[in-house]
Amino acid sequence: MGALEAQTSGGPRARALASASMIRCLLAVLALAGVAHADGGDWERIADRDGVVIERRGVEGSSVREVRVTTRASLPPAAIMATLWKHEEYVEFVPYLKRLDVLRDDGDVRLIYEQIHVPLVKDRDVTLRIRRTFSAETGVYEVASVAVPDEGPPESSAYVRVRTSVGRWRLAPAADGGTAVVYTVRTDAGGLLPAWIVNTAQKDVSVQLVRAMLERARHDNP
Template sequence: MVKIRQVLLTALCLLPLTTQAVRIEPASGGHWSQASQKGENRVLTRQVPGTAVKEVKLEAVINAPIEQVWTTISTVDRYPDFMPYVDAIEITAQESSERAYVYHKVDPPLVSQRDYTLLIVNEFDEQTGEYYRYWTQMNQFGPEPKRGVVRLEICDGSWALSPREDGRTDVVYWVYTDPGGSIPAWLANKANTIGLYDILKAVEKRAQDLSWQDKTE
């Protein structure tokens, strides 16, 4: 069962940000089923009790060093430049260098725009050289809902990066989200599964050439 954590919050306009979020990650145990495979990369899904929307997980190898992959996925303000369907990004609050609240607006094909605000947390293990990045929905720290844009209420996920001896990067990308609106569950599950390969391709291409870091907006 997915860990949908309850987080104690104080009003952003009244007190400093002091949220203590439980680490977001896939629950241990449970049966994952392989949905598809492309070369070394595969997508798995798992049923979530009480809902028709499934968790999805991508296990992949990115042909770039781990530091470059991490730079790519952690530079969230540049997502509109390369990440599929991301239309706008706004960092609404910064608790620390490793914790931020980030508003996203996405423009997926065939359906209306979606938006949501996430708490994003970055972690690094110096002993193993592994990186972990997780997020959960925190719409109360973002702008008010917009007319014509569907507000997502469920959006948990993570990136787990591990270095390989051959210089490449092992990646596990996990997400549990409901696209909302009138999209049927079977279509949401299909879209979530297919979309992971698009994200993988975009991140790999970006990580292989970090010349974009030297370019000004």
């Protein structure tokens, strides 16, 4: 964290707050890709407000926790799925996303590369493999992603390569015609960032992301 400390004044608390703010920016971008199911303990509910439930749990072998956000949306699953799959539009509404390239499109599987501007420290980049599925029997859509750091463009000294990022969106039909939305994520932003900062930021930004994605879906379906 030497680079951050050199550029941030105000003592340890100010530096910690700056770090948390910075990592929120990064996680806001990475989270959009959509967690492969990881082995962990029971979910712990940490917040329930405005129709959004936030839970977390530990993951074996990792200091970064898994976060789950659950809510309801008035739009049907297909409408939200359409917005989630418009990767080329993410740069229009995702803060700090400098660049997004779809490197390969195999229909239901895509390989994408992102560059993310992160205040105060070195920018990040990540290559993700994203897969969408649909069950005609249940009407459930899912989008799962995983970082594939050795695919895509070679590493550059201008960026810190994100090597761990797994996520999943689950969109299930609700009885009222809307959607039961579940978003799960675990991302290690890389570099010398303390796990407690990553965990705090990941919780906050996951809720912001779900709200932003649903708002974009409403914009796409007036």
